[in-house]
Amino acid sequence: xxxxxxxxxxxxxxxxxxxxxxxxxxxxxxxxxxxxxxxxxxxxxxxxxxxxxxxxxxxxxxxxxxxxxxxxxxxxxxxxxxxxxxxxxxxxxxxxxxxxxxxxxxxxxxxxxxxxxxxxxxxxxxxxxxxxxxxxxxxxxxxxxxxxxxxxxxxxxxxxxxxxxxxx
Numbered sequence: 544x545x546x547x548x549x550x551x552x553x554x555x556x557x558x559x560x561x562x563x564x565x566x567x568x569x570x571x572x573x574x575x576x577x578x579x580x581x582x583x584x585x586x587x588x589x590x591x592x593x594x595x596x597x598x599x600x601x602x603x604x605x606x607x608x609x610x611x612x613x614x615x616x617x618x619x620x621x622x623x624x625x626x627x628x629x630x631x632x633x634x635x636x637x638x639x640x641x642x643x644x645x646x647x648x649x650x651x652x653x654x655x656x657x658x659x660x661x662x663x664x665x666x667x668x669x670x671x672x673x674x675x676x677x678x679x680x681x682x683x684x685x686x687x688x689x690x691x692x693x694x695x696x697x698x699x700x701x702x703x704x705x706x707x708x709x710x711x
Contacts, residue, residue, distance in 0.1 A: 551607070552584065557689055558605040560595050561647025563588045565608070565686050571599065590685060608690040609649050617683065620653040621705035628661050633669045636662075640675055649686060652679050660706045 556568045566586035574581050582599040597604035629636050643651040656679035659672055688695040
């Protein structure tokens with residue numbers, strides 16, 4: 544079995560599994576599915592230690608960590624509070640936000656986090672929305688800290704500082 548099935552990633556690399564967060568590629572396995580050989584990335588998710596199998600052929604199965612340019616865009620989104628707050632029902636918001644989180648895009652996750660923080664200033668969040676706010680903060684902080692080689696606690700403080708006052 545070749546460990547270089549996909550030139551984008553090699554064992555030991557960090558990658559993002561949309562919906563799960565950052566993980567480390569620990570192996571590439573070959574499996575026989577029916578009569579066909581398929582290859583899978585084996586990724587250990589950092590936040591919870593869960594192991595995920597992702598087909599190497601999947602276009603949006605995993606992605607590389609973001610670079611500085613996208614990190615800057617994330618903080619631009621978080622600091623821009625001049626947006627309208629979604630006042631639809633909490634379950635409708637929750638579905639819409641989950642769809643954005645599952646894309647794995649840090650920009651989309653930052654948009655959800657900003658919306659929840661701004662909504663929190665107007666009214667109390669549902670239990671599910673509070674958990675989602677924490678999840679978004681965690682996903683952003685984890686990827687940014689690993690990408691920059693920084694300390695996650697400091698990244699969380701930088702994210703939270705975008706919402707310390709009413710304005711950016």
